[in-house]
Amino acid sequence: LLAINKSLAEVDEIDLYDYYDKLNFNDSLDILIKKLTSEVFYILFQNRVLMMKFNQMISDVLEYEKNSRIPEELKMLIRKDGCLKRKNIPKWVKRAVFFRDKGCCVLCHKDLTNLINTNNQENYDHIVPLSQHGFNDISNIQLLCKECNQINKKDKSAQTSDKYYSWYDELY
Numbered sequence: 001l002l003a004i005n006k007s008l009a010e011v012d013e014i015d016l017y018d019y020y021d022k023l024n025f026n027d028s029l030d031i032l033i034k035k036l037t038s039e040v041f042y043i044l045f046q047n048r049v050l051m052m053k054f055n056q057m058i059s060d061v062l063e064y065e066k067n068s069r070i071p072e073e074l075k076m077l078i079r080k081d082g083c084l085k086r087k088n089i090p091k092w093v094k095r096a097v098f099f100r101d102k103g104c105c106v107l108c109h110k111d112l113t114n115l116i117n118t119n120n121q122e123n124y125d126h127i128v129p130l131s132q133h134g135f136n137d138i139s140n141i142q143l144l145c146k147e148c149n150q151i152n153k154k155d156k157s158a159q160t161s162d163k164y165y166s167w168y169d170e171l172y
């Protein structure tokens, strides 16, 4: 660590606490945390399967807790069965998900950009359904076509795809 003129091998616990205090004292820690959070989210958000697993983990907690430990002021967000109420998906979430999923249905890969075919409708789907204690969160939303969304709604289980468009084709 350059700030205390020691190599990483020489650093002990007290040095780390001192370094942490220095960062905390001049707001550098807040800046560092914001930057790290933004970078980590950028990487993780690309991986739909990871997002599904993450949301399943959180939904298990919500299901287990039911309404027991939810603060009174947040209870208006929860239905009687313990699931979250449906909320309109904000435009910024739709734009981010559309961009991540490259304007194609995650399950059947139908083009939803409206550049070639204006009949294909974009649908924003909860990966872990609200009825399965899913969350209204950007990490739990994916792009589907109308047909896949209807099939998915009947199925009521968490479903996504790990197929991603390649950045390049090795054959060329």
Ligand SMILES: [Zn+2]
Pocket: 105, 106, 107, 108, 109, 110, 144, 145, 146, 147, 148, 149
């Ligand atoms: Zn589809």
